[in-house]
Amino acid sequence: xxxxxxxxxxxxxxxxxxxxxxxxxxxxxxxxxxxxxxxxxxxxxxxxxxxxxxxxxxxxxxxxxxxxxxxxxxxxxxxxxxxxxxxxxxxxxxxxxxxxxxxxxxxxxxxxxxx
Numbered sequence: 001x002x003x004x005x006x007x008x009x010x011x012x013x014x015x016x017x018x019x020x021x022x023x024x025x026x027x028x029x030x031x032x033x034x035x036x037x038x039x040x041x042x043x044x045x046x047x048x049x050x051x052x053x054x055x056x057x058x059x060x061x062x063x064x065x066x067x068x069x070x071x072x073x074x075x076x077x078x079x080x081x082x083x084x085x086x087x088x089x090x091x092x093x094x095x096x097x098x099x100x101x102x103x104x105x106x107x108x109x110x111x112x113x114x115x
Contacts, residue, residue: 015043022058027067065109
């Protein structure tokens with residue numbers, strides 16, 4: 001599957017999910033959360049994958065946490081509630097395969113929770 005906010009790779013039993021928003025320090029947007037949730041599901045279903053690694057693109061941050069620019073836009077024009085959001089956030093913690101966070105810089109807020 002093709003993603004806009006993450007890069008997913010598979011190599012010798014390791015599935016890597018790389019947050020790919022380096023211009024905003026890999027801030028966690030709603031669409032990034034949806035993509036991570038989908039990628040986890042795909043990697044969990046792949047019997048060749050034995051472990052998942054989460055990392056970020058760039059050398060400044062794993063993740064700055066929530067995308068505050070998105071939150072400002074949401075305050076001005078609230079989107080409809082996403083009933084899957086709590087499940088998407090919980091999917092990292094409840095993944096059926098071992099997970100490793102390869103922190104490549106700063107890690108704040110929701111990024112620390114994800115790690």
